[in-house]
Amino acid sequence: MNDALVATGLSKSFPGVKALEGVNLTLRPGTVHALLGENGAGKSTLIKVITGVHAANEGVLALNGEPRTFASPVDATRAGVGVVHQERNLIPDFSVEENITLQDPPRKNGIIDRAKRTEQAAAALKSIGVDLDLKAKVQTLSVAQMQLVEIAKALVTKTKVLLLDEPTASISGSEADKLFEVVRVLRDSGTAILFVSHKLEEVFEICDTVTVLRDGVSVLESADLAEYSRSQIVELMVGRQLAALATRLRTVDRTSVPALELISLNTSLGHKNVSLDVHRGEILGLYGLVGAGRSELARTVLGLHSVLSGEVRVNGRAVKIRGVGEALNSYRIGYVTENRKEEGVFLDFTVTRNIAVTVWRRIANRFGMVRRSGEESVAAKFIDSLGIKVSGPDQLAGNLSGGNQQKVSLAKWLAAETEILIIDEPTVGVDVRTKAAFHELILDLADQGLAILLISSDLPEIVNLADNILVMNGYMVLGELENTKDYPTISRQVMGMIHDVSVGN
Structure with a gap:
């Protein structure tokens, strides 16, 4: 043949x-x-x-x-x-x-x-x-x-x-x-x-x-x-051996007031009685199958969909957020979207402008003008620290690889000095080396004290990174697991939760 x-x-x-x-x-x-x-x-x-x-x-x-x-x-x-x-x-x-x-x-x-x-x-x-x-x-x-x-x-x-x-x-x-x-x-x-x-x-x-x-x-x-x-x-x-990401148990102080807390949240999209809390320095993994309502929950927290009942609390205070701008400027919440091409970066803007866009208020002069030198100073720091591969700071974001676009999307929120970071499907479509670099970066950010809500459909990724795992299905929280880093056991527990609900329906 x-x-x-x-x-x-x-x-x-x-x-x-x-x-x-x-x-x-x-x-x-x-x-x-x-x-x-x-x-x-x-x-x-x-x-x-x-x-x-x-x-x-x-x-x-x-x-x-x-x-x-x-x-x-x-x-x-x-x-x-x-x-x-x-x-x-x-x-x-x-x-x-x-x-x-x-x-x-x-x-x-x-x-x-x-x-x-x-x-x-x-x-x-x-x-x-x-x-x-x-x-x-x-x-x-x-x-x-x-x-x-x-x-x-x-x-x-x-x-x-x-x-x-x-x-x-x-x-x-x-x-x-x-x-x-x-x-x-x-x-x-x-x-x-x-x-x-x-x-x-x-x-x-x-x-x-x-x-x-x-x-x-x-x-x-x-x-x-x-x-x-x-x-x-x-x-x-x-072209070389890639160092394995160390799977490590982290110590998180969960006795303090949560940086972000949802209490019995019901939304216009159909979420029912959703509760969760994320502390400073913690990575809370939000796992579920596609359509479980995880990204929609994040967007509701940011004010993009309506809350029917329940509370969103930031640092212990009940808040009503009315948009991404207010989430950032008033409550220091950033959102790295899974849809980087349509929502994460401005493809026709330079890398420099994409990174600096969240800090225009801070770097503008008294007349409200944003100087190019100010943008370049902010962008250069994160191009270097995140290892964003660019031909120059004026390269268009649309000409970058998917992994580098994702880094630019993350950089703009880090530049804004966020304290709470929602990261949605951070490594979809990126290669093994970029994925490992992202994992190290997320762990480093948590070590620096950021409260991170990590949404991923990649269970090994969740087990590698999260301190605790919240399982969602059908716009509801099925349960929370302490992450022991024992993948086979965690996998059985997670899939058992989802299967039990599916059978019950």
Whole structure:
């Protein structure tokens, strides 16, 4: 049997940048192949070359043993190469079946054949064991369901090679398990699958073979994954051994007045009787599946949604916060959002302006003018202390990698000298080295006395960092656990809480 897809010696250059240099990749039918590397290693560029978004400067691409050149993604799709990107490519107002058949809707006498469209969409979903309402608008689906629609959309065109780019970045562990079931069904049916992820636990669970890119070069090519340990893969990705994050028990004074306290909070979004407290120097982990209401709770604390009853207290005093600005200026609360591209940074502003924006009041002169030198002084401190990789302080934030954008989002709140910091999904979509750096940074901030509410769908991350863990589901708090750093035990306790509630419903 021919290999499904073989890339040999692929190179791609952009002005001033060699994105790929002599990359080799082999995808075989009936296997799941991991493509790994840090942010900027060339993974996305390789996918874009394979699917016809970019033309390679050098190298050969072969599909089922035949040399091929794809002029566009449509060309690649028609040849049987499908791709599911991390950022979803669906039309929210269209139905599930309309989205699935969007690339090439069936026609009869020049008019879309609706009966055939329904038949094709149903067949695509059935092939991966997924049951969805074909007439439902995509905007009503969960993030995980949207991801499955993306896969069905790729399969409706008779895909034999499927490229999955960070498919689990925005979904919970249980939803990822469903996705993996689908991946296994496709693998067993003979589909060749490329799986890109920063989550190595997923890679070792689902993948058979592996290619590692570093600085645009394939440093490991189509190898048997079972022959490598996690630490060996990390070393190949970063070019050196990466020091393991020390899992340490921290001592927190919980006898003092909490920095942030919620008492029997009921909200307009449906939160019921939510109580929690975070003390200075403490990291409280807020864990739950996607849709549990964690981010919505944080946004309610910041005054972005209504409190129906109950109290929000800051340093022991009941408060009513009416917006992010008031949360910062009156109560020293900062919020590092999970949606860094739309809410965390101003993509068209410089890095300097993004960092200094929260302190304009402080650095303005008596006429209200903000001097550039003042902004630069503030920004330089945090560019250095957080290790933000920039070509210069005037680089646009939109041109930074995802990990560096996240650091800029954090820097602006640190510049404002916040005392309470809500950090929402800090490491989604960042590589292993950046993730480790973020973990160290969060621990350091807590050691300096910040009260931190950490929201994450990554349970190992919560166990690594949190002092105590609050479990949410269905906009309610299920319980609180003291974090013993014993991951297997904590995992069983957390999943037991969530399962008991699910069964009860």
